Amino acid sequence: MSAHVPVTDPPGAPPFATRAGVRRAVSAAVAAPSVHNTQPWRFRRVDDATMELYADLDRLLIVTDPMGRGLGISCGAALFNLRLALRMTGHDARVTALPDPGERPDLLATVRAVPGEPPEAGERLLYEMIPHRRTNRFPFDGQPLPRDVFVKLVHAAHAERATLVPVTGRAARRVLDMVGAAEDTLAADESYRAELARWTGSGVRSDGVPEHAFGPRPVRGAPPLRDFAPGAARPDADFEREPRLAALFTRQDGPRDWLRAGQALQRVLLTATAHGVAASLFSQPLDLRAPQHRGDRPGPFGHVQMLARFGYGPAVAEVPRRPVSEVVDLREARRG
Structure with missing residues (x-):
């Protein structure tokens, strides 16, 4: 649509x-x-x-x-x-x-x-x-983003009162290791696999992640993209050696901040698209964050809300969307 x-x-x-x-x-x-x-x-x-x-x-x-x-x-x-x-x-x-x-x-x-x-x-x-x-879960070519392009992404987040920070060097490796460990923990959870199965597959539907959007399984497990078919046979591929990562932060961590993070994320993603930059997202460590730790003292940028990978990758097909008639109450609108 x-x-x-x-x-x-x-x-x-x-x-x-x-x-x-x-x-x-x-x-x-x-x-x-x-x-x-x-x-x-x-x-x-x-x-x-x-x-x-x-x-x-x-x-x-x-x-x-x-x-x-x-x-x-x-x-x-x-x-x-x-x-x-x-x-x-x-x-x-x-x-x-x-x-x-x-x-x-x-x-x-x-x-x-x-x-x-x-x-x-x-x-x-x-x-x-x-x-x-x-959302592009396929290998990127490893070409670095020009500095001016990344600055535009930073400004896009800032326009929505959020902060986008590059994650490089040893910090990037620690983040990828953390994401990989979280992915392994989730994949071992039977209830997680059952929930994932309800939102994935090849059947005709207007929501969920179809098989064509899974992407190949990274060789040697890096970068640790979410595996939408744990344990299932799937093509594998070599991905970029040093993924270009960034973290999106908000100052606080509550429902209003999540809405703010989503607006900032979308402005960043549309800005990236306008410059030919592909993106995929990581949230596995955040999925495992226990509710009792939500009040933990934040870092200098606040609370991390999303991890993103940017780069230049192949064109990918769209995923399904629910029709407008399923999500909106039009009863009071005049015909036009």
Whole structure:
């Protein structure tokens, strides 16, 4: 499903006044990446200018993501795409995160469109990248990212009040060893394997990770990408010797920060796509982080929310997306 539906409403028209307007915005939102491609989001139109974003708790990964951190990051990525779609209509997005955590903890954000300036060229470019962004679990060629490109990724994270830090040298090796150890621990857990199996495979479905997106199994186990078919026969391949890694941090570590991390991550990934840079993500050590350690003293950059690998790799096919009709309540929108 393409994230791009032409903007045909009159300039300045409320973006959610018609079914077409709602569909255009939500189509962009649901093209965001999500943990295991669970797509754990729902949307509700409140009025012509207001949309609510909800967590779909039926899609929470109980074993991998019991606290909902990955779900929050996934929904944050969808929120960023929704904001971009609003900018294409000449509106700014006024976002209220977790407006009613006591009564409606699944309501992650209220997004109100207000009249703004026409979209800038950079915003248009990011919006155009939405349907082209992929998670790439295939070997990269080992070519380093130009410094100016990585600086753009850092600035993208900073624009969303997050911090992207390169991980190099011995630190990179320690991180990869930590990810590999976490991957081994998870793969040995029967409940984890069962949960993984529910979200992977070759059957016809509109969510989950299909076999074509697994990628080959790295020879000698480096880099330790998530194995979506533990123990199963799968092609192997040589990957780059020194993966280009980065860590994404937020100052705090709670539901609002997870939403912020998701928005920052998506801005970084779209910026990378605009510069021909591929990316894959690591979260295995974070999946194993016990809830009682969430209050641990953070490092100088705050709390790590995602580890990423950047580089130049082959083109990869898209993964399925749920249709808009499954994730949005259109009952109040006028036909258009």
